[in-house]
Amino acid sequence: MYKYLYIYNYEPREQALCEMEFKRIFHTDMTSKYFLTNQYFDYCRSVYIRGRLDIIASSCDINEVIQTIEEQHLYYLDFKVIYLKNEITHVHYQTAMEYCKKLAFPIDGSVNMQKPQTVFALTKLQEQWYFGIYHDESVWNLRSHKPHSYSHSLNIRDARTAVNIAIGNDLSLKVVDPCCGVGTVVLEALSMGIDIEGYDINRYVSYQARLNLEYFGYDPLKIQKKDMLKIEKTYDVAIMDIPYGVYSPFTYQQQQELLQKSYFLAHQLVLISHIDMNKELERIGYEIIDQASIMKGNFKRYVTFCRKVI
Numbered sequence: 001m002y003k004y005l006y007i008y009n010y011e012p013r014e015q016a017l018c019e020m021e022f023k024r025i026f027h028t029d030m031t032s033k034y035f036l037t038n039q040y041f042d043y044c045r046s047v048y049i050r051g052r053l054d055i056i057a058s059s060c061d062i063n064e065v066i067q068t069i070e071e072q073h074l075y076y077l078d079f080k081v082i083y084l085k086n087e088i089t090h091v092h093y094q095t096a097m098e099y100c101k102k103l104a105f106p107i108d109g110s111v112n113m114q115k116p117q118t119v120f121a122l123t124k125l126q127e128q129w130y131f132g133i134y135h136d137e138s139v140w141n142l143r144s145h146k147p148h149s150y151s152h153s154l155n156i157r158d159a160r161t162a163v164n165i166a167i168g169n170d171l172s173l174k175v176v177d178p179c180c181g182v183g184t185v186v187l188e189a190l191s192m193g194i195d196i197e198g199y200d201i202n203r204y205v206s207y208q209a210r211l212n213l214e215y216f217g218y219d220p221l222k223i224q225k226k227d228m229l230k231i232e233k234t235y236d237v238a239i240m241d242i243p244y245g246v247y248s249p250f251t252y253q254q255q256q257e258l259l260q261k262s263y264f265l266a267h268q269l270v271l272i273s274h275i276d277m278n279k280e281l282e283r284i285g286y287e288i289i290d291q292a293s294i295m296k297g298n299f300k301r302y303v304t305f306c307r308k309v310i
């Protein structure tokens with residue numbers, strides 16, 4: 001029996017990026033918005049996961065599921081049982097409600113429909129029923145409004161995903177954002193407990209990034225005003241949203257210098273760029289592991305995960 005069902009939800013523009021993150025986390029291709037696995041993942045890290053069902057019982061026979069719950073003698077204060085609709089298998093509303101009642105009945109404790117402490121959920125995917133404890137708190141969007149932002153800042157969803165692609169399942173990696181702007185990526189990484197530092201050459205922008213970190217209770221000194229070409233430390237992975245000269249001129253040659261420097265900063269790089277820079281990355285000595293593109297209005301960005309060729 002699988003232990004977990006992860007339920008995904010994403011906008012069409014995000015599908016490729018979601019699939020890229022999924023592959024980094026679960027090491028397999030995404031084939032559906034409903035993913036059954038034995039792998040635990042802190043689903044709050046991903047902006048695309050709507051919820052996780054921690055499966056207690058599953059069977060193609062609903063009576064077997066009910067019997068398993070009866071045998072477990074569960075007891076919970078303030079719980080409720082819901083039916084989780086899905087896009088794969090339709091269950092008639094009355095039938096779903098009837099089964100939910102039958103599943104709630106053997107659970108001791110107290111029911112609280114308004115403010116439950118525990119939510120049990122039942123769902124059916126193809127011929128199989130799944131029942132378990134459902135988690136769906138999305139804490140990450142608490143930072144969707146930061147005090148300082150600018151129009152070409154990454155949005156929080158894309159920034160958070162870039163962090164997940166960078167670290168995969170290894171939360172102990174040391175991460176750097178060498179062109180951190182107002183600190184969107186740094187904030188998301190810090191919120192996941194990741195050791196990250198950010199640099200920006202621009203005095204005012206780096207100051208704003210510090211204010212953003214301070215506002216959310218993080219150490220503002222994780223951000224330094226510095227030219228990334230002068231960074232002496234090394235890291236496990238870099239996330240670079242490369243400047244492309246929207247407000248101030250930035251030449252192709254300058255971009256090459258930053259890419260070249262990133263090679264010495266870390267073994268792995270998540271590059272966010274407005275053009276496909278694969279040839280440049282390969283010339284420097286990177287191997288492209290995966291890539292996706294994202295749209296922000298009419299503005300296309302590439303997210304490329306690459307690693308040094310050993």
Ligand SMILES: C[S@@+](CC[C@H](N)C(=O)[O-])C[C@H]1O[C@@H](n2cnc3c(N)ncnc32)[C@H](O)[C@@H]1O
Pocket residue numbers: 152153154155178179180181182183184185199200201202205226227228229241242243244
């Ligand atoms: C595309 S913006 C990054 C936006 C950022 N991801 C955000 O969400 O706010 C690129 C940033 O690189 C910075 N930058 C340009 N050259 C740099 C350099 N040599 N070292 C460090 N930062 C640099 C710019 O000041 C700009 O803030």
